[in-house]
Amino acid sequence: MADNRKSLDRSARTGVSTSSVEAFLQKVATTPLPVHGNRRGRLLFVMDATMSRQPTWDRAIALQAQMFDVTADMGGLDVQLAYFRGLNEFRASGWVSDPKALGSAMSGVQVRGGHTQICRALRHTLAEVRKAPVEALVYVGDCMEEAADDVCAAAGELGLLGTRAFMFQEGYDREAEITFREVARLTGGAFARFEPGAADELRDLLRAVAVYASGGRKALNGHAAGASSTIKKLTHQVR
Numbered sequence: 001m002a003d004n005r006k007s008l009d010r011s012a013r014t015g016v017s018t019s020s021v022e023a024f025l026q027k028v029a030t031t032p033l034p035v036h037g038n039r040r041g042r043l044l045f046v047m048d049a050t051m052s053r054q055p056t057w058d059r060a061i062a063l064q065a066q067m068f069d070v071t072a073d074m075g076g077l078d079v080q081l082a083y084f085r086g087l088n089e090f091r092a093s094g095w096v097s098d099p100k101a102l103g104s105a106m107s108g109v110q111v112r113g114g115h116t117q118i119c120r121a122l123r124h125t126l127a128e129v130r131k132a133p134v135e136a137l138v139y140v141g142d143c144m145e146e147a148a149d150d151v152c153a154a155a156g157e158l159g160l161l162g163t164r165a166f167m168f169q170e171g172y173d174r175e176a177e178i179t180f181r182e183v184a185r186l187t188g189g190a191f192a193r194f195e196p197g198a199a200d201e202l203r204d205l206l207r208a209v210a211v212y213a214s215g216g217r218k219a220l221n222g223h224a225a226g227a228s229s230t231i232k233k234l235t236h237q238v239r
Contacts, residue, residue, distance in 0.1 A: 042078045042095065042134045043213040046121045047106075048141030049085035051113040053170065061106050077214040081105050082124060084117035092124060115145040122154035122165075122183075129161045136189070136213040137165045138206065144176040155183040164189035166209045168202070171195075 049057075079102050082092035089112070096102050118139070125137050137158070144151070155165060165187040167180035177193065184191040194201045 040078045040097065041136075041213045041215070042080075042132065043136045043138060043210065044080045044082065044125050044128060044134050045102075046125075046137065046139045047081070047083040047109065048116060048118075048139075048143075049083040049109055049111050050116065050143075051111050052142055054111050057111050061109070077210060080128065082121060083109055084114070084121060085109075086112040086114040088117070089114065090117055090120050090124070116141065116143060117146070118144060118179075118183075119146055119150045119154050122151065122158055125163065126154065126157055126161070129158065129163050134163045136209055137163055137187075138168070138209050139165060139180075139183075140168045140170065140202075141180075142170040142176065143173045144179045148175075148179045148182070151179055152182050152186060155186040159187040163187060166205075167191045168205055169193040 078095045078097050080093055080095050081102060082090070084090045093102075093105050096105070118141070121139065122137075125134065128134055158165065165183050166189050167184045169176055169180050169191070170193075172193070177191075181191045183189070192205055194205065
């Protein structure tokens with residue numbers, strides 16, 4: 001336990017941990033190939049649109065819209081965008097197959113003050129999975145302001161249905177990290193933390209999940225062959 005605390009403290013002092021990002025990507029690469037049959041892969045993208053994310057919001061929106069560009073040659077990916085903000089506001093789009101349409105939907109979202117609704121987002125994902133399989137849930141946020149046990153209970157249900165949660169933490173909120181890591185573990189997914197404004201790292205993480213959801217490990221390995229050294233180190237995290 002002491003070693004783990006030292007590792008977390010060292011990451012907080014030095015900024016984003018390169019090994020943390022690489023470990024996330026390594027886990028993605030070992031994930032079994034999703035069995036889609038004749039359908040397209042599906043990915044549910046959840047954004048924390050509360051006020052704490054205001055300083056880096058515009059850049060994050062631009063990067064998040066780019067994550068689907070790399071899946072076009074694999075037959076594409078169906079994506080649903082969901083977000084929470086304000087006083088108990090939670091919204092979700094329909095499923096879209098056009099990355100430009102998703103980008104337009106994202107660009108129209110503005111932050112508002114409010115508390116996190118991660119549990120609600122996970123339960124929304126559960127409802128979608130019960131209608132049709134969803135290969136991956138991507139969550140991008142910076143804090144956690146609700147009961148961790150409730151969040152983890154919903155994550156456990158999601159894991160039983162085969163949807164992996166990829167939890168990306170912006171910044172260094174310790175309580176958020178603990179819960180995000182547990183959600184990833186319970187679903188067989190992965191966790192990574194990135195420094196606010198770390199555009200290249202966030203883009204690589206998002207694209208890696210999009211490639212996995214669209215084509216699985218085989219597609220991701222092909223993507224990594226021409227990608228950055230970070231992507232090439234994909235091997236261990238996702239079950």
